[in-house]
Amino acid sequence: MTLDTPELDPRDGPRDECGVFGAYAPGHDVARLTYFALYALQHRGQESAGIATCDRGGHVMTLRDRGLVNQVFDEQKLRTLGGELAVGHVRYSTTGSDAWENTQPVYRSDRHQLALAHNGNLINAVELHSELREQGVKFQSTSDSEILAALLATHPAENIEDAVADVMHRVHGAYSTVVMTKDRVVAFRDPAGLRPLALGMIGDRYCVASESCAFDIIGATYLRDVLPGEVVTLDERGIRTQVAVEGEREAFCVFEYIYFARPDSRMNGTLLQAARGRMGEILAREAPAPDADLVIAVPDSGNAAARGYARAAGLPQDDGLIKNRYVARTFIQPGQELRKHGLRMKFNPLPEIVGGKSIVVVDDSIVRGNTTRQIVQMLRDAGALEVHMRISAPPIKHPCHYGVDMSTREEMIAHGRSVEDIAAELGCDSLAYLSLGGVYEAIGGSRENHCDACFTGEYPLSGTGEANGKFALESELPLARV
Numbered sequence: 001m002t003l004d005t006p007e008l009d010p011r012d013g014p015r016d017e018c019g020v021f022g023a024y025a026p027g028h029d030v031a032r033l034t035y036f037a038l039y040a041l042q043h044r045g046q047e048s049a050g051i052a053t054c055d056r057g058g059h060v061m062t063l064r065d066r067g068l069v070n071q072v073f074d075e076q077k078l079r080t081l082g083g084e085l086a087v088g089h090v091r092y093s094t095t096g097s098d099a100w101e102n103t104q105p106v107y108r109s110d111r112h113q114l115a116l117a118h119n120g121n122l123i124n125a126v127e128l129h130s131e132l133r134e135q136g137v138k139f140q141s142t143s144d145s146e147i148l149a150a151l152l153a154t155h156p157a158e159n160i161e162d163a164v165a166d167v168m169h170r171v172h173g174a175y176s177t178v179v180m181t182k183d184r185v186v187a188f189r190d191p192a193g194l195r196p197l198a199l200g201m202i203g204d205r206y207c208v209a210s211e212s213c214a215f216d217i218i219g220a221t222y223l224r225d226v227l228p229g230e231v232v233t234l235d236e237r238g239i240r241t242q243v244a245v246e247g248e249r250e251a252f253c254v255f256e257y258i259y260f261a262r263p264d265s266r267m268n269g270t271l272l273q274a275a276r277g278r279m280g281e282i283l284a285r286e287a288p289a290p291d292a293d294l295v296i297a298v299p300d301s302g303n304a305a306a307r308g309y310a311r312a313a314g315l316p317q318d319d320g321l322i323k324n325r326y327v328a329r330t331f332i333q334p335g336q337e338l339r340k341h342g343l344r345m346k347f348n349p350l351p352e353i354v355g356g357k358s359i360v361v362v363d364d365s366i367v368r369g370n371t372t373r374q375i376v377q378m379l380r381d382a383g384a385l386e387v388h389m390r391i392s393a394p395p396i397k398h399p400c401h402y403g404v405d406m407s408t409r410e411e412m413i414a415h416g417r418s419v420e421d422i423a424a425e426l427g428c429d430s431l432a433y434l435s436l437g438g439v440y441e442a443i444g445g446s447r448e449n450h451c452d453a454c455f456t457g458e459y460p461l462s463g464t465g466e467a468n469g470k471f472a473l474e475s476e477l478p479l480a481r482v
């Protein structure tokens with residue numbers, strides 16, 4: 001039994017990566033703060049959730065399991081997780097399988113005792129893993145996050161910040177990380193700043209989270225983003241920061257703006273809902289649909305861009321597809337009789353809205369195209385005269401090696417096909433994508449300090465290769481258990 005079967009996956013887009021949270025907050029119920037912060041970050045990973053806390057006596061407690069945040073924790077479990085500082089994690093497995101051993105926070109007590117939560121993907125994980133094993137370091141899991149934890153926990157440096165600064169020179173790839181020792185929470189971000197990490201304040205204490213939406217739910221204030229290469233220490237003395245590693249270049253994931261992050265999060269000072277609306281406006285300018293009667297979104301992923309498109313095009317907008325928001329979480333398989341209704345379990349078209357009309361359908365991305373193809377057919381069956389697909393991102397043609405699970409290149413509908421070929425595959429009357437320039441215009445940023453490799457194939461970090469797949473550790477090395 002899996003949480004998401006291909007049939008019931010709510011969309012065939014990229015899978016979210018992971019979400020992390022950390023707080024040093026004596027006087028607060030840190031386990032509960034972490035629970036609700038993870039609840040807000042649930043969209044970043046639905047396979048497992050975990051919280052580690054530490055009390056004044058330096059006792060670390062970790063509770064983690066497969067499932068959603070509200071499946072893993074209940075009142076009783078939260079009450080047992082007392083303490084003054086905490087780190088938490090929600091996971092979708094971008095490296096390693098979804099086995100229990102790969103849930104986080106990772107706990108290790110080698111030279112240092114620590115609990116660690118990581119979002120990203122190390123591109124030299126296989127090499128580091130074999131180096132550490134040659135030194136006799138044992139592993140419980142096949143996730144690259146335990147490599148980070150092991151490098152830190154076995155490090156000879158007396159203080160954890162020195163260990164972090166040194167380890168940041170050894171690991172390559174994407175890592176927005178929170179690590180908790182007995183008296184502090186240390187957050188650090190890779191020198192390219194590939195994955196997000198935000199700094200917040202709760203009362204007179206500090207916290208960090210993958211996205212600022214986690215602060216809103218716990219009453220914390222968003223201060224700023226943690227800088228690429230920065231190490232932030234939260235402890236009794238307040239906050240201390242240092243930039244430990246200067247990167248060759250910044251390369252923040254542009255797809256966070258388009259798809260991953262929640263629309264109510266702010267990244268680099270930009271509210272994502274507003275950025276996505278602008279993507280829709282620019283898309284309307286770049287790819288008008290002159291004879292269309294109505295704009296609809298593929299809910300919820302296309303909502304903001306559809307509103308922007310309709311606004312800029314001067315077209316009415318309505319809900320032509322209703323989404324069942326809970327379907328992805330069903331454990332019951334549809335069976336043969338119901339399977340033929342396929343996508344209706346996820347989206348139900350409204351013939352009274354779309355019938356007899358030429359419609360523009362806005363979504364934020366297409367990866368394999370299976371869902372889009374079915375949506376087009378469903379809308380035609382509901383009486384739509386013409387279906388014009390508009391996508392508020394460029395065609396996805398290349399896999400991500402920095403912590404996002406895209407399909408393989410061969411599975412991507414845009415791989416080796418022209419836009420006309422893709423439109424024919426999808427069965428729509430026309431298809432257009434937002435240009436890369438349009439994306440950067442919408443976010444007010446530029447290519448120099450972002451990653452857009454899944455669109456362009458230009459990977460910003462040297463040494464990025466095909467060998468860094470999701471199961472790299474499992475295929476290169478036996479599952480290491482002590």
Ligand code: SF4
Pocket residue numbers: 194252253254255256399400401402403404451452453454455
């Ligand atoms: S390849 Fe795409 S998804 Fe991966 S970090 Fe770069 S922009 Fe983001």
